Amino acid sequence: MRAFEVILLITLLLSLLALLIRPIFRLRSNWAPAAISLVAVVFHLVLEGARWQLYPAYAILGLLSSWWIWFLISGRNQYSGQGDKSNRLLRIVRIVAISFAMILTISCMMLAHLIPVFAFPEPTGEYSVGSTYLHLIDESREELFTNDSTDYRAVFAQVWYPTNSIKEANPSYWGNISESSRMLSGMFGLPPFVFSHLSLVEANHIIDAPISGKLQKYPVIIFQHGYTFWIQQNTPLMEHLASNGYIVVSVGHAFETAYFLDEHGHTLPFDWDHWKVQLNWKEYLDPDINSIYRRRSKISDIDSATQLEYEYLQTQPATQQSTRMWAQDASFVIDELEGLQASHKILANKMELGKLGALGMSFGASATGQLCVIDNRIKAGISLDGTQSGDVIQTDLALPYMFIENATNTGGNRLYFHRAKNEAYYLQVANTNHLNFSDFGYFSPLFRDIGLIGSIDQNRMNQVLNSYVLSFFNKHLFDRESVLLRGPSSDFPEVTIEAKQGNNTDQ
Numbered sequence: 053m054r055a056f057e058v059i060l061l062i063t064l065l066l067s068l069l070a071l072l073i074r075p076i077f078r079l080r081s082n083w084a085p086a087a088i089s090l091v092a093v094v095f096h097l098v099l100e101g102a103r104w105q106l107y108p109a110y111a112i113l114g115l116l117s118s119w120w121i122w123f124l125i126s127g128r129n130q131y132s133g134q135g136d137k138s139n140r141l142l143r144i145v146r147i148v149a150i151s152f153a154m155i156l157t158i159s160c161m162m163l164a165h166l167i168p169v170f171a172f173p174e175p176t177g178e179y180s181v182g183s184t185y186l187h188l189i190d191e192s193r194e195e196l197f198t199n200d201s202t203d204y205r206a207v208f209a210q211v212w213y214p215t216n217s218i219k220e221a222n223p224s225y226w227g228n229i230s231e232s233s234r235m236l237s238g239m240f241g242l243p244p245f246v247f248s249h250l251s252l253v254e255a256n257h258i259i260d261a262p263i264s265g266k267l268q269k270y271p272v273i274i275f276q277h278g279y280t281f282w283i284q285q286n287t288p289l290m291e292h293l294a295s296n297g298y299i300v301v302s303v304g305h306a307f308e309t310a311y312f313l314d315e316h317g318h319t320l321p322f323d324w325d326h327w328k329v330q331l332n333w334k335e336y337l338d339p340d341i342n343s344i345y346r347r348r349s350k351i352s353d354i355d356s357a358t359q360l361e362y363e364y365l366q367t368q369p370a371t372q373q374s375t376r377m378w379a380q381d382a383s384f385v386i387d388e389l390e391g392l393q394a395s396h397k398i399l400a401n402k403m404e405l406g407k408l409g410a411l412g413m414s415f416g417a418s419a420t421g422q423l424c425v426i427d428n429r430i431k432a433g434i435s436l437d438g439t440q441s442g443d444v445i446q447t448d449l450a451l452p453y454m455f456i457e458n459a460t461n462t463g464g465n466r467l468y469f470h471r472a473k474n475e476a477y478y479l480q481v482a483n484t485n486h487l488n489f490s491d492f493g494y495f496s497p498l499f500r501d502i503g504l505i506g507s508i509d510q511n512r513m514n515q516v517l518n519s520y521v522l523s524f525f526n527k528h529l530f531d532r533e534s535v536l537l538r539g540p541s542s543d544f545p546e547v548t549i550e551a552k553q554g555n556n557t558d559q
Contacts, residue, residue, distance in 0.1 A: 053164045056096035057106065061164070063089040064113055065157050072150045086120060089113055103249040105163040108156040169252045170494040172225070172288050173511055177295025179214035182261035184398055186211060186301070187315035190384045196377065197307035197328060206320070207381050208304035208312050210283045212294035213399070214270060217261040222254035225287060231319045232311045239280060239310055239322055256291050260398065267297065269404035271529040272389065274382050274423070275302040278414030278490065279332070280322060282311040285490045286413060292518040298525065299403055301389070303382050308374065331370035341367045349462040357467045361445050368441070375442040378419035382410070383427045407431060407529045411521065413489050414438045421468070424451055432528035434521060437461065437489040440468050448473050452528045456520060458484040459506065475553055477524070477537060481516055482546040483508040489517070508546065516544055
């Protein structure tokens with residue numbers, strides 16, 4: 053919880069406790085914590101911002117304040133006169149009301165802890181970070197998710213880049229919060245306000261700041277989010293890469309992301325009931341399909357595993373279609389960046405498009421592998437806890453590649469690691485789960501209790517991702533050697549790493 057939230061809730065609870073014990077408004081015993089609560093709520097609202105988790109506490113403090121003001125105006129110094137002492141019913145009502153208010157206040161404490169306004173770590177690179185947005189239309193492809201034949205494929209992207217500007221105020225992690233909260237909450241069947249507090253989470257970049265002129269051009273990394281996720285899902289990693297001299301473009305895939313803004317500023321909905329989404333999830337949850345994947349993951353013989361992988365991929369035509377469509381989205385963005393090189397208000401002539409990297413998480417990792425197969429402009433790629441699909445099994449990865457997986461992963465990417473034709477790395481991070489590879493690890497400690505994230509601290513997880521992802525791209529896009537990639541590191545004992553050159557594996 054934030055500082056003034058803690059002060060507000062604790063002093064409010066003390067005020068209620070004092071009233072429960074003795075209903076007499078004496079300055080030293082009852083008014084001191086109440087006065088601190090009033091001061092704390094003012095600072096909280098002005099400096100930190102209100103959030104729905106504390107609405108009951110605001111209401112209780114408002115009622116108590118009104119009550120205290122009435123006593124001051126009336127000139128009374130007691131909750132009630134002598135009659136209250138002989139009226140058992142009024143005493144019971146008072147006790148019940150104050151006890152209920154205390155329960156609500158404690159509930160606010162729990163909600164504020166379980167659904168926090170978290171803080172992202174500051175980027176540690178030499179640059180500050182700027183950010184801007186791109187709204188693109190691919191008129192060569194019709195939109196699969198709509199019935200309008202004149203509706204073309206839209207792509208929404210956020211770009212992070214190096215800047216020398218000094219930030220005056222941090223922007224919100226999520227913009228257009230009423231729409232974005234409604235969209236994300238709706239995906240989980242929750243009330244639309246549940247994620248509205250994310251507007252209070254601050255990012256560490258400056259919107260539309262001028263790009264740094266320290267280097268003539270900066271390498272570019274294309275990022276792809278997970279299925280149903282969003283373009284900001286790995287904000288600390290994006291900001292870290294930008295602060296170290298990269299331009300990072302996060303590609304949003306329409307109708308398969310929780311939050312997508314079109315060129316008019318309107319949100320495109322994610323619809324669980326859409327036939328295409330239903331087909332994807334039917335394949336994802338099918339026990340027979342999953343049994344093939346598990347069997348394949350246990351096979352050490354490369355040829356046998358490859359044959360079973362073909363069988364596994366052929367059972368997922370809808371998933372393969374989305375993988376290819378996402379890769380086409382990302383390749384289209386690269387095409388557009390080439391055009392923007394001459395005209396964009398910020399990025400013009402600053403993108404080193406001869407040094408392109410690709411990065412994806414979960415389903416975005418599948419699309420990243422496919423992108424690396426269909427677009428030879430990509431020079432190096434990274435998969436963050438995602439499986440491979442599309443055409444990778446047919447052509448293998450001919451560029452440097454890194455697989456980073458959670459500790460519970462069955463090792464499905466080992467096949468692609470061993471088949472890789474170029475330098476490759478296979479990493480597993482202990483005490484992690486799938487969602488630790490995104491910002492979801494910050495959203496609630498409750499996720500850890502129910503097994504959605506691992507026991508690793510999310511700030512520590514970011515250190516792991518930041519270090520290995522940066523080291524990999526520094527080596528293959530900036531030509532900077534990295535000791536971290538040579539083997540196990542005492543700085544990161546939770547990481548196991550295998551590295552190979554061509555088809556020769558080294559521990």
